[in-house]
Amino acid sequence: MRFVLRRLGFFVVTLWAAVTLNFLIPRLMPGNAVIAMMSRFKGHVNPNAMHALEIAFGVDNHQSFVSAYFTYLGNIARGDFGTSLTFFPDSVSHQVFQALPWTLGLVGVTTILAFVLGTLIGLVGAWRRGGVLDGLLPPIFVITSAFPYFWLALLAIWLFSIKLGWFPESGGYDTATTVGWTWTFAVDVVRHSILPALTILLTAIGGWILTMRNNTITVLTEDYVRMARAKGLKPWRIMWTYAGRNAILPNLVGFAMSLGFVVGGAILVEFVFNYPGVGWMFLQSVENQDYALMQGLFLMITVAVLVAILAADVATAALDPRTRERS
Amino acid sequence: MKRVLVLLLAVALTAAACGGHKSSAGKKGAVTISNEQGTTWTCGFNPFNSDVNFLSAGTVYEQLTFVNGLKSGQTTNWLASSYKWSNANKTLSFTIRKGVKWTDGKPLTAADVLFTFNLIKKFPALDLNASWAVLKSVTQKGDQIVVEFKTAAVPYFYYIADQTPIVPQHIWSKIANPVTYKDPHPTGSGPFKMASCSPQVIKYQKNSGYWQKGKPTIETVYYPAFTSNDPANQQLASGKAQWGSQFIPNIKAFYLNKSKNNHYWFPPTVNVSVFINLTDPILKDVAVRKAMAYAIDRQKVAEVGEYGYEPASNQTGIVTPTFASWLDPTLAKQVTYNPQKAIAILQAAGYKKKGDLFYTPDGKPLSFTMINIGGYSDWVASAQIVQQNLKAIGIKITPENLSSTTYDADNYSGKFQLSYNGNLSGGPAPYYELRQLLYSKNSAPIGKNASTNWERYINPAVDKLIDSYAATADPAKQHEIVRRLQKAMVTDIPVIPVTEGVDWYQYNTKDITGWVTEQNPYAQPAAYVYPDWAVVLMNLKPKT
Numbered sequence: 001m002r003f004v005l006r007r008l009g010f011f012v013v014t015l016w017a018a019v020t021l022n023f024l025i026p027r028l029m030p031g032n033a034v035i036a037m038m039s040r041f042k043g044h045v046n047p048n049a050m051h052a053l054e055i056a057f058g059v060d061n062h063q064s065f066v067s068a069y070f071t072y073l074g075n076i077a078r079g080d081f082g083t084s085l086t087f088f089p090d091s092v093s094h095q096v097f098q099a100l101p102w103t104l105g106l107v108g109v110t111t112i113l114a115f116v117l118g119t120l121i122g123l124v125g126a127w128r129r130g131g132v133l134d135g136l137l138p139p140i141f142v143i144t145s146a147f148p149y150f151w152l153a154l155l156a157i158w159l160f161s162i163k164l165g166w167f168p169e170s171g172g173y174d175t176a177t178t179v180g181w182t183w184t185f186a187v188d189v190v191r192h193s194i195l196p197a198l199t200i201l202l203t204a205i206g207g208w209i210l211t212m213r214n215n216t217i218t219v220l221t222e223d224y225v226r227m228a229r230a231k232g233l234k235p236w237r238i239m240w241t242y243a244g245r246n247a248i249l250p251n252l253v254g255f256a257m258s259l260g261f262v263v264g265g266a267i268l269v270e271f272v273f274n275y276p277g278v279g280w281m282f283l284q285s286v287e288n289q290d291y292a293l294m295q296g297l298f299l300m301i302t303v304a305v306l307v308a309i310l311a312a313d314v315a316t317a318a319l320d321p322r323t324r325e326r327s
Numbered sequence: 328m329k330r331v332l333v334l335l336l337a338v339a340l341t342a343a344a345c346g347g348h349k350s351s352a353g354k355k356g357a358v359t360i361s362n363e364q365g366t367t368w369t370c371g372f373n374p375f376n377s378d379v380n381f382l383s384a385g386t387v388y389e390q391l392t393f394v395n396g397l398k399s400g401q402t403t404n405w406l407a408s409s410y411k412w413s414n415a416n417k418t419l420s421f422t423i424r425k426g427v428k429w430t431d432g433k434p435l436t437a438a439d440v441l442f443t444f445n446l447i448k449k450f451p452a453l454d455l456n457a458s459w460a461v462l463k464s465v466t467q468k469g470d471q472i473v474v475e476f477k478t479a480a481v482p483y484f485y486y487i488a489d490q491t492p493i494v495p496q497h498i499w500s501k502i503a504n505p506v507t508y509k510d511p512h513p514t515g516s517g518p519f520k521m522a523s524c525s526p527q528v529i530k531y532q533k534n535s536g537y538w539q540k541g542k543p544t545i546e547t548v549y550y551p552a553f554t555s556n557d558p559a560n561q562q563l564a565s566g567k568a569q570w571g572s573q574f575i576p577n578i579k580a581f582y583l584n585k586s587k588n589n590h591y592w593f594p595p596t597v598n599v600s601v602f603i604n605l606t607d608p609i610l611k612d613v614a615v616r617k618a619m620a621y622a623i624d625r626q627k628v629a630e631v632g633e634y635g636y637e638p639a640s641n642q643t644g645i646v647t648p649t650f651a652s653w654l655d656p657t658l659a660k661q662v663t664y665n666p667q668k669a670i671a672i673l674q675a676a677g678y679k680k681k682g683d684l685f686y687t688p689d690g691k692p693l694s695f696t697m698i699n700i701g702g703y704s705d706w707v708a709s710a711q712i713v714q715q716n717l718k719a720i721g722i723k724i725t726p727e728n729l730s731s732t733t734y735d736a737d738n739y740s741g742k743f744q745l746s747y748n749g750n751l752s753g754g755p756a757p758y759y760e761l762r763q764l765l766y767s768k769n770s771a772p773i774g775k776n777a778s779t780n781w782e783r784y785i786n787p788a789v790d791k792l793i794d795s796y797a798a799t800a801d802p803a804k805q806h807e808i809v810r811r812l813q814k815a816m817v818t819d820i821p822v823i824p825v826t827e828g829v830d831w832y833q834y835n836t837k838d839i840t841g842w843v844t845e846q847n848p849y850a851q852p853a854a855y856v857y858p859d860w861a862v863v864l865m866n867l868k869p870k871t
Contacts, residue, residue: 087366089506171527274555276526288732
């Protein structure tokens with residue numbers, strides 16, 4: 001219990017530091033939101049609109065730095081992230097919650113899949129070292145992981161959507177389908193997610209395989225594994241509860257962190273596949289000096305990563321009694 | 328324009344896409360637009376929100392008069408059945424058309440027009456063209472709307488009549504804060520109704536009760552949101568989208584060769600120029616600027632830097648062929664590519680060449696930085712040619728490729744020596760761009776934001792010319808004024824126009840006819856130009 005409380009205390013301090021940095025960093029950037037907005041129009045708008053924008057965005061009424069900080073803290077405590085300037089006059093929360101399901105669906109599912117598959121392949125590969133599976137899958141996936149993501153994605157688009165025409169090349173769903181909780185729409189969404197998911201999987205899985213395989217090999221040389229063999233336990237039981245349980249520990253924190261980063265989206269994926277999501281929104285908020293949106297997104301990622309790490313700490317404590325004893 | 332990464336991806340795609348593929352043509356009577364805006368839709372349609380107004384101005388909300396920028400501002404009566412200037416061009420009266428209905432069935436009247444102008448007066452944040460800076464009053468007399476200007480204001484007709492979307496009073500008068508109003512279900516008078524919207528696609532449906540009988544013939548318009556250039560180009564190449572408005576690298580291989588029905592036309596509208604900071608101690612000297620103007624090989628920049636998509640400019644600042652009737656050909660021929668002459672000018676002005684570089688009489692080298700947007704790979708390539716050209720005569724240029732935000736901030740505040748820039752909006756006649764460039768009221772001291780006169784050109788004689796244009800509706804006088812402005816461009820060289828920025832426009836004729844062509848430029852053909860895009864959509868016809 002004390003362990004959990006200490007971790008919670010640490011969590012709160014980190015959160016405060018993150019929230020404060022979150023406030024400071026965007027304000028150190030040059031330019032302001034109105035100029036950023038004007039540059040996005042590339043001259044399609046009357047230059048006099050600058051004045052109109054300044055009034056609309058309220059950038060002309062200057063607030064002191066300190067009072068802005070406290071207003072910001074108060075707003076965050078209430079869950080009010082303000083109005084996005086990129087998507088003016090929409091609220092930040094509305095925009096984020098509109099994009100988040102796409103990101104969670106695609107990046108979340110593929111991150112979990114990559115971890116589960118990678119861990120399994122790594123574990124089995126290490127268990128049957130030199131076998132057919134071990135000789136084939138780890139090298140392949142380690143190579144695919146080394147590919148630059150956009151190159152792999154473009155290759156997939158070229159092969160599967162342009163040459164073969166199996167999958168659509170971009171978007172989250174076909175623009176001519178009606179959005180709703182219908183079977184056709186669901187099928188359409190899944191069809192559109194296959195290529196992005198496949199490419200993410202291909203680039204993400206290798207790391208998990210490699211680390212899990214190496215961890216398992218180390219664990220397999222431990223005395224307790226030899227002991228288990230000597231006791232005559234069934235091989236699959238040794239693999240799962242002796243080797244697997246111990247070998248997965250170092251990967252758990254890594255997995256927790258990547259889960260936390262899921263809410264940050266995948267900018268390259270969204271860029272290449274024109275896939276709706278948070279990652280691209282992130283890029284936009286930075287380009288447009290949209291403090292409100294930037295802060296909302298940063299905060300969401302920070303909190304998600306911190307919560308995930310907290311959960312990983314607790315899970316590690318549950319799986320590995322040694323981490324509990326020192327506290 | 329595009330970003331470097333996009334170009335990279337696009338080139339890869341071009342190489343990749345050299346094969347057959349399934350073409351999934353749209354349904355009969357449907358048009359899909361492919362126009363990369365780098366954003367998903369907010370599903371807001373407020374026509375006074377400069378971020379989204381191109382999605383409702385023209386199609387949903389209409390203007391009083393349509394002004395065609397490709398025909399030097401030729402007008403077509405729209406919600407106003409006629410207009411008239413009087414009182415030495417200080418009074419403009421519109422007669423509002425009868426029989427026009429909002430899509431909710433209520434009639435559109437002069438009261439709605441009056442309400443709209445009062446609305447943008449009451450909320451300056453909605454007044455995107457700063458109309459009320461020149462307006463004195465707007466009043467209604469029956470079906471007449473009388474617009475009074477503070478001074479003669481002929482060029483402002485474009486902003487009042489063409490760029491101000493008319494909204495229904497019975498809906499907008501109930502909105503407490505129209506500045507933050509999203510307008511998710513717009514009620515307009517235009518040829519299309521917004522039928523449904525998601526962050527990824529907007530669907531417009533034909534307004535069957537539209538006041539122009541028999542129009543539009545297109546049933547549905549799909550407007551997908553593209554956050555990057557490649558998928559948008561891919562949809563055009565595959566024929567899934569019929570109307571494109573963006574940059575396509577190697578358009579021949581990637582687009583034209585894909586189908587005999589694919590076409591493009593890039594009408595030039597505004598110059599891309601080297602802006603020269605006139606407050607710089609060396610660049611202040613007109614001889615240096617003139618030498619640079621002679622040294623730049625505009626033709627080469629257009630061909631190599633801009634893939635031949637953008638034609639070469641001339642020093643007068645008149646974009647041709649779009650505004651060819653305004654051009655003074657003798658002035659245009661005065662400053663052309665001639666490096667020998669450039670060197671001679673510098674020598675005559677007392678500059679000395681030591682080694683590869685010219686120096687001022689007091690020993691300072693002619694070496695300048697030129698800011699540019701690093702993400703616009705065509706501008707970066709163009710600037711490199713400018714750099715080589717100037718190096719050849721002994722002027723050193725150091726390019727600084729910035730993020731667009733930093734770049735814009737530097738242009739506005741005057742923190743540059745040279746700036747490669749094509750960000751002016753221009754207008755339906757050359758006057759608009761020249762005014763943005765040369766009018767001292769668009770300038771500001773260094774450190775303060777100048778709206779468009781970034782080079783800080785201040786010349787009272789030119790100001791007077793610009794003011795006098797506003798007072799005349801006589802084409803002959805207007806041409807004479809613009810001719811004299813061209814003279815100022817050629818003698819003072821405040822900026823060096825290099826290439827002519829274009830409207831990006833691609834179209835597919837497989838199922839649809841009636842597109843804008845070079846022979847029939849009835850509206851600006853890029854889907855992001857409003858209200859022109861509605862005029863294009865109204866003229867499209869499904870093939871039977």
